[in-house]
Amino acid sequence: MTKVTFRQPDGVESTIEVPDGWSLMEAAMQNDINGLLAECGGGCACATCHVYVEELELSGLDEISDMEADMLECVSSERRPESRLSCQLRMSEGSKDLVVLIPESQI
C-alpha cells in the first residue's frame, strides 16, 4: 500500500491508499477522485489522466517512457517538468508516499 494525496486545483486534498501493483489512475478512479478522466482506461492513449507529482525527482517512480513523454506533449493543461500520466505510475511494495496535484483541465 502506498499513501497518495491528491490535491485539487482549489486546494482540497484527499488521501487514498493505492494497493501494490495498481496504477495511481486506477486507484484514483475507483476512489472517485475528481479531475481525472482516464478515457482510455490506462492505455497511455488519451492523456486525460494528467497529474503533477510533487518532488518528482525524489519520488522513485519509474522513468517516463517515450510513449508517455509524447502523450505528455498533448496534455490540455500546462506541461510542466513534474507532469506525469497517472495511469503510467504503478505503485509497488516500497513505493514512497506521494502528493500529486490535479491540473485545471484534462481536455
Next chain:
Amino acid sequence: MSKEIFIVVGAGQAGLQICTALRANGFEGRLILIGDESSLPYQRPPLSKEFLLGDLDPERLLYRKAEYFEKLDVELILDDTVEKLDASRCTVSLRSGRTLKYSKLALATGARVRALECVGSDSPDVCYIRTLADSLNLRERLQRAKSMVVVGGGFIGLEAGAMACKMGKKVSVVEGSERLMKRAISPDLSEYYLSLHREKGVDVRVGCEVSHLEQHQHGLTVVPKIGQSITADIVLVGIGVVPNSEIAESAGLECANGILVNEKCLTSDANIVAAGDCTMHQNQFLQKTLRLESIQNAVDQAKVAASSMLGGNQTYDQVPWFWSDQYDVTLQIAGVTSDYDNHVRLCGKNENSFSFLYFKGDELLGVDSINHPVMHMAARKILQRKMGDETGILKSMTVDEIAAFAKARPTVSS
C-alpha cells in the same frame, strides 16, 4: 408530483457514464441502473490486451467501486436482464419477474459477438471475447494451450493473437477478406500489420474463409474453403459484433442494424434515449449515419443522452477516435477515413513511429498514427475545428508545424 424515475438499461461504459452525467447535471430523482452481467461496470479494452497475460486481478478493471454507486444514489440491479420494454406503458420487465415504471429510459445495451456459424463452431474450444467472463475463460485456457487459431483479422482477434504470441504460443490468423482490419484502416496500414504479425512468427492468412471446424479429443482443426487446414488447442473467433437492439425493436422503436437515434441520442420515442455500441446514429461530425464501437463513442454519446433525458440541447458532434495495442505498437485513429482519395505519410522520431494523413481532395478526413501520439492528438484538435478544404495546407507541413498549428488556434466549442 411523484419523484421522476430514470432507468438505464445496460451497466457498461455508456450506462455508467449516463448515470454519472445525470447526477453531475443535477438530476435528483430515482436512478436505476440495470445490467445483465454480474460484475460492476468494467473496462473492456484490456480484455483482449494485457489482461490475457494472466496476472491482472479482475477488480482492477472496474471503473468504480460499489461505494460510488451508493454515493451517486444509483440503485444497481445486476445479474438481471430487461426482457421486455413496453414503451406505451413506460415499463420494463426483468427476467427476475419485476416490472419497473420509468419516466425516462436510456438504452445502453451495447453489442454481443457475432457467432461463427459453421459445422463444428459449437465446440467448447471455440472462444470469443466480449465480457470479463469470456476473457477469463480464454486466459485460463491459454495457460494450458500451446497453440491458437484466430478466426477474423480485426482488432480484437489481432490484439489477442499478439498477446498469445507474446506468451510463446503458436498463433495463426485466418481472415476472410483480402486484408487485415479492413473496416477501419487503409490498405497501407493493413500491409504494415501483416508484416508485423508475420515477423513475430504468426501464420497470417488473408483471403482465407473458414469452411468448417473439426473437433478432436484435444483441440480443433480449422478447415478453410481453400488451402491447408490448421490444428490448434483453441480457436478464438473475432468476426465483429451485433447490436443488442431486440428489446427496442419489439417495443416498436425504429431500428436498423442498431437502435436509431438522432444527434441528441433520442430514439423514435421521445421518452427513450440510447447510447453506445447499440446505436445506429446520425453522426453530425461525419455527416453520416453509422454505428461506432468505441469508448469515445460510448462516453460522448452517453453525455448527450443524459442531457436529452433532462430536456437539454446538447448534440453529439465529436471527432471519433480509437486505439489498438498489438505487441509494442500502438495505433491511434482519429476521424473516419474510408472515403479518402489521397494521403501523406509523416515520420515521427524513429522508423517505428509515423502517421498517415488521409484526405479527400484537400479535406483532412482523419489520421492513423503508429507510435506517434503527438500527431494523433494534433489531428483530433484540427479535425474538431472542421476546417474542410482549408486543411489542404497540412499536406506540406512537418509534424512540428502541424502540432504547433493544432495548438495555436483554440478549439471551436460545440
